[in-house]
Amino acid sequence: MSDVAYLTFDIGGTKIASGLVRLPRDPDGAPEVTDVTSIPTLPERGGDDILERLLRLASDRLRACRESDIPIAGVGIGSAGVVDIESGVILSATDLIPGWAGQRIAEAFAGITDLPFRMVGDVGAHGLGESTYGAGRGHRRVLSVGVGTGIGGAIVDDGRLVVGAHGVAGHIGHMSHGLGDGVPCSCGATAGHIEPVASGTGLGTLYNRMRPEGVDPVPDGKAVSDLVAAGDAFAARVMAVSARALGECLAGACNLLDPDAVVVSGSVAGAGEVWWDALREGFAAGALPLVAPTPLLPGALGGAAPLIGAAVAVARAS
Template sequence: MATYLTVDLGGTKIATGFVTLDDAGQAAPVVEDLRSVPTEAPRGGDDILRRLAALVADRVRDRDGLAGVGIGSAGVVADGTIISSTDLIPGWTGQRVAETLAETTGLPVGMVNDVVAHGLGEAHHGAGRGHARVLSVGVGTGIGGAIIVDGRPVTGAHAVAGHIGHIAHGLGRGVRCSCGTLAGHIEPVASGTGLATLYNLMKDDAVAEVASGKDVSDLAAAGDAFATEVIARSARALGEALGGAVNLLDPDAVVVSGSVAGSGAPWWDALRAGFADGAMALTRTIPLLPGALGGAAPLVGAAVAAAQAVG
């Protein structure tokens, strides 16, 4: 058994916890002593890294015998450095996070992108366990993904492999994506934010606008036919995009998680229908599995990344 301090750093909060992994892989991970602080992203990357280092140093003092530190961070990660990030965290690009934390703690540090951490958690200890090739898809505020093969992430030539939210789909044409394109990505019409965008684009003038994807889900749960139609159209489009993705990648399983994936049976039914239409005959049998770890997945995955860094 080995215990790691783990970090999940996003645009809103920095979550930390201690995760104990069974070296033999028999026992479930133990996640404990969870704490979080605001990221305070507008203060910029230098300030965030300074506060992160202080937080990690304090947390390391809370626990003896740690094997290392694992971190999943927003942004594109390569060799422990943020090589690209959005304006969500100003000045985050270029931050040498793993090196700073290793110097601060004297411990080995494993660092991956936050969505990759989620995928590692699900592949090793969640719904993807037992599958050699896993495509992990997170559908929340945005849409992210990770490709895990034989337990390790496939990051690609530019460390961006798995960005499934930026696969093209006709439903998104003309809708601005978070990456800036209007060419038609799936994220701006199928994420949580995208549900609200699609609802407001599809509604007639007599219907009030919604502020969030949760508003759409709440309306559908209350029996609103139009909101139900929007959710089905959005989920079906995502399913078609996933069908194209498995035609390219041919994984053993697709694990789908995130807040939008909790929308219930109508969302899953539409997702699977779109997937069946988009996938070829041989890939149509690939299972779409709900994530099993919930909010613990990124911390569990960060621990896996730390264990892999240790060796």
């Protein structure tokens, strides 16, 4: 294990997680994530407040590392929103984090430390973690998909995060599917994106749209998962419809990108066999014959994936 650590952050809509990540010297080794802590994002306070509290957290952590004689090799961040990797600026963000777009994160961190710095999107950080040390390890080209409150994705090709011409490569949640026709997406579209019917939020939305008279509405996707676990046949049918549609979108993405493997993570990916069986059925139905054998793999790193990926990003950039 490396003697130095990377101070990493994962900025989401609910919380900002932070940890110290030590990367292995042995390419076959496993990273070590320690001293994990978090603070609430409190998005309703706006982007300026989030940045101020992020800097305060980072300053406190850097001071604690100096006092404990822990050498820090760099600072890595995985952030919600579309990120300009080179400038360290948030290019755009949804209304889930008001005022986050336009925040100049790298410039702000330069005011508190001269350590090497790198920021990537949160799903990009997750993808770097899983492709380097998780379920995608050993595969050259990995499509990493996170299915949680929303749906995000990242393409990692030979260890390099593919960001695209506008920084939005991998946004698989905004692929079109007929199941989403007319359902408002977090991006504002109503043209049939998959996210508003297949994410955790979307699973609850789809259940409420499909429910027959006499069936009570649900507050969210977790409630649907709980009903499925309790043996509710209608909830299982809704989950299968949702997961199959996502599988069809994954097939389309793989027909285009032809990755070696797809890694699927996030809270919804833990919903169980009903979800995974339907996801794989949808993928098999839509994939070209040469693409059909592409494995759909459950993520292996859990919540540590974006912290590890942020460390990988700054280590490779240094």
